[in-house]
Amino acid sequence: MAVDASLDQRNSLIPDIESLARPTLEERGRQRFCSALRRYAIQDMPDLLKRDFDERVKRRHEARGEALDDALAIERAMKAEPSYRFYSTLRYNAQEMCFQSVQEPIERALPEMIGVARDAAERSPAGGTLRLDPALEMPRYLTSLDVHLTPGCFHSEWVEDDVAQGAVVSLGSRVFSATMNHRSWGGVARVISRWIKHERPDFRPSRMLDLGTSSGKNLVPYVEAFPGVEAHGVDLGAPLLRWGHAVAEHEGVPIHFSQQNAESLDFPDGHFDLIVSSFFFHEIPVKATRKVLKECRRLLRPGGLMVHQELPATGLVDAWEDYFWNWDTDNNNEPFYTAFRAQDPIALMTEAGFDPARSFAQILPDVNAYPDRHGAFAWDEPGRPRHGKGGWYVFGSSLPQ
Ligand SMILES: C[S@@+](CC[C@H](N)C(=O)[O-])C[C@H]1O[C@@H](n2cnc3c(N)ncnc32)[C@H](O)[C@@H]1O
Numbered sequence: 527m528a529v530d531a532s533l534d535q536r537n538s539l540i541p542d543i544e545s546l547a548r549p550t551l552e553e554r555g556r557q558r559f560c561s562a563l564r565r566y567a568i569q570d571m572p573d574l575l576k577r578d579f580d581e582r583v584k585r586r587h588e589a590r591g592e593a594l595d596d597a598l599a600i601e602r603a604m605k606a607e608p609s610y611r612f613y614s615t616l617r618y619n620a621q622e623m624c625f626q627s628v629q630e631p632i633e634r635a636l637p638e639m640i641g642v643a644r645d646a647a648e649r650s651p652a653g654g655t656l657r658l659d660p661a662l663e664m665p666r667y668l669t670s671l672d673v674h675l676t677p678g679c680f681h682s683e684w685v686e687d688d689v690a691q692g693a694v695v696s697l698g699s700r701v702f703s704a705t706m707n708h709r710s711w712g713g714v715a716r717v718i719s720r721w722i723k724h725e726r727p728d729f730r731p732s733r734m735l736d737l738g739t740s741s742g743k744n745l746v747p748y749v750e751a752f753p754g755v756e757a758h759g760v761d762l763g764a765p766l767l768r769w770g771h772a773v774a775e776h777e778g779v780p781i782h783f784s785q786q787n788a789e790s791l792d793f794p795d796g797h798f799d800l801i802v803s804s805f806f807f808h809e810i811p812v813k814a815t816r817k818v819l820k821e822c823r824r825l826l827r828p829g830g831l832m833v834h835q836e837l838p839a840t841g842l843v844d845a846w847e848d849y850f851w852n853w854d855t856d857n858n859n860e861p862f863y864t865a866f867r868a869q870d871p872i873a874l875m876t877e878a879g880f881d882p883a884r885s886f887a888q889i890l891p892d893v894n895a896y897p898d899r900h901g902a903f904a905w906d907e908p909g910r911p912r913h914g915k916g917g918w919y920v921f922g923s924s925l926p927q
Pocket residue numbers: 665668680681712737738739740741743744760761762763766786787788789803804805806809810
């Protein structure tokens with residue numbers, strides 16, 4: 527067939543890269559099973575475990591005069607209990623299986639996916655950009671293990687222009703979070719952007735940055751919330767960025783992805799008026815956290831705002847919740863969880879040059895669960911939701927004009 531040379535290919539759509547992995551009926555069944563198993567392990571089992579602790583284990587220890595009033599004491603007491611062993615084994619395996627369940631359909635579709643991502647990178651019809659740095663050194667904290675049991679982690683590349691890890695992280699996370707084949711932009715970004723608009727109705731960021739953006743899932747909602755904002759996302763993993771760029775271009779959202787280490791970024795001083803991150807800091811050592819926060823201070827312009835969503839700090843939760851969150855440190859290839867959570871975020875931000883009087887650490891209510899309570903639920907407010915159960919813990923700061 528002759529091609530009409532007058533057609534302007536630059537504006538034709540990028541195909542949906544996310545729809546190319548087509549699981550067979552059997553694979554789909556396996557994904558649904560893994561999803562339900564993981565949901566049971568993370569949502570239902572902890573309550574059963576807590577009941578066993580309260581009604582049996584704790585009483586037995588207290589009868590011996592042993593107080594189980596911190597996470598370490600609880601961990602020691604629970605380690606050999608059949609209830610804990612069953613829960614922990616199930617949760618570990620469910621986590622692994624969620625990611626494994628997407629690998630085969632991804633492998634079959636890989637050449638096609640790479641083609642789409644290349645096309646997106648060449649044409650960028652939505653106006654985004656993709657800037658990769660093949661010489662960028664990957665820190666050991668990323669390369670020494672498969673973070674949260676994701677096979678291949680965030681950065682591995684096996685073929686030229688590889689997008690496999692972008693697909694595994696993105697599609698595996700859907701099995702993991704039980705959203706299955708539905709694309710959902712990040713709920714965290716929706717919560718934070720709504721909160722910002724509620725708290726600061728006059729705040730109109732013109733340029734923003736998302737650290738550890740992965741494929742931009744928790745960056746895109748800011749573009750919807752603040753139309754016209756120039757949105758930048760940085761990450762170490764090239765396959766995630768290629769994938770995210772292809773998705774954003776397909777959706778017509780201009781995002782500027784670049785492969786950089788958040789500890790040392792190449793943007794000029796005062797370049798951004800909004801800096802965000804989600805699920806990022808707990809994945810890096812505290813030493814790196816300090817460097818990243820210094821970068822945030824350097825990059826934020828006067829009047830700018832910084833908001834990071836993270837795991838709740840140790841000092842802000844009770845002993846059981848503390849114990850619950852730290853499970854990942856030993857069992858989920860998340861070696862920095864406990865050390866990060868042990869930090870006082872206000873102190874870390876102060877050390878990086880932020881004013882403690884302008885800094886905050888609080889739970890933001892999920893807009894779906896609490897539509898009318900945008901500014902509510904400081905840590906000491908009775909009835910506040912738990913992080914991950916109707917609310918998200920954030921810390922951040924702002925600069926004066
Ligand atoms: C758990 S993912 C979070 C993804 C995303 N923010 C979200 O909300 O879904 C953490 C991301 O941080 C990235 N990362 C880890 N260390 C980094 C660093 N030093 N600089 C930039 N990105 C980093 C990883 O590659 C990974 O994509």
